[in-house]
Amino acid sequence: MITRLPVSHFVILLSSLLTLSACSTTQNNVDGWQNLLSPAEQKNWTAKINHHPSGVNFANTFRFSGDMLLVRYDGYDDFNEQFGHLFYEAELTNFHLKFEYRFTGDFLESAPGYARLNSGVMFASQSADSILTDQNWPVSVEMQLLAEREAGVARPTGNMCSPGTEIYYQGGIYPEHCLNSSSPTFPAGEWVRGELIVKDGHVTQLINDDVVLEYDLALAKKDDLVTGENPATWEQMKNLKSGYIAFQSEGQPIDFKNIYLKIL
Numbered sequence: 001m002i003t004r005l006p007v008s009h010f011v012i013l014l015s016s017l018l019t020l021s022a023c024s025t026t027q028n029n030v031d032g033w034q035n036l037l038s039p040a041e042q043k044n045w046t047a048k049i050n051h052h053p054s055g056v057n058f059a060n061t062f063r064f065s066g067d068m069l070l071v072r073y074d075g076y077d078d079f080n081e082q083f084g085h086l087f088y089e090a091e092l093t094n095f096h097l098k099f100e101y102r103f104t105g106d107f108l109e110s111a112p113g114y115a116r117l118n119s120g121v122m123f124a125s126q127s128a129d130s131i132l133t134d135q136n137w138p139v140s141v142e143m144q145l146l147a148e149r150e151a152g153v154a155r156p157t158g159n160m161c162s163p164g165t166e167i168y169y170q171g172g173i174y175p176e177h178c179l180n181s182s183s184p185t186f187p188a189g190e191w192v193r194g195e196l197i198v199k200d201g202h203v204t205q206l207i208n209d210d211v212v213l214e215y216d217l218a219l220a221k222k223d224d225l226v227t228g229e230n231p232a233t234w235e236q237m238k239n240l241k242s243g244y245i246a247f248q249s250e251g252q253p254i255d256f257k258n259i260y261l262k263i264l
Contacts, residue, residue: 111251
């Protein structure tokens with residue numbers, strides 16, 4: 001015997017289904033947070049890998065798997081300085097970025113040794129389309145991500161590196177390429193939460209909810225690290241007021257998940 005729902009019950013059921021549907025379409029922007037790995041957002045990323053034109057994802061280096069971003073090298077015979085970056089489409093000024101990462105798999109031995117258990121998130125960067133085919137690095141600032149290489153030897157993560165850029169730190173221009181954070185050292189394979197907050201040029205970097213580094217953006221400045229670039233880039237990026245974010249590949253497999261962005 002089939003039990004028929006009263007009309008009032010049917011209306012309530014239909015209303016509930018419509019509410020669930022509405023929630024599913026807005027879950028990508030809850031309290032201002034945008035899920036950059038949602039199916040709708042996955043088309044809004046562009047790969048730029050050294051020795052290849054913008055938009056060419058050589059050997060499927062960057063790949064989406066469900067709700068994760070994977071960086072892999074199983075299609076490489078030789079690394080050949082094919083440093084890569086996956087750029088999100090929006091130019092950003094004031095923002096809060098959250099993500100989780102873990103190092104995994106085997107290091108590509110033909111990549112430079114310093115890249116072992118090493119990756120990063122670039123920001124205040126030039127766009128993917130402005131990077132020439134044989135330009136090795138984007139002019140940008142990097143939130144550097146590292147894992148333990150030798151037991152008992154400190155190797156903090158959430159550091160700062162500056163290819164073609166300069167920052168202000170403790171009252172002056174910081175003279176070195178990289179600046180270590182105060183974070184602990186994490187082993188490969190462990191998920192680590194990172195956050196990057198940029199507000200009016202002030203940068204705050206967090207690891208597992210703790211502030212580990214703060215500094216201020218300064219300017220783009222030609223150095224020996226960035227090669228193969230368009231000379232006009234330096235003048236166009238003289239002041240680091242806005243730019244793009246990008247997730248890095250440089251020889252070590254790494255997984256990213258829960259990449260969320262909020263505009264401030």
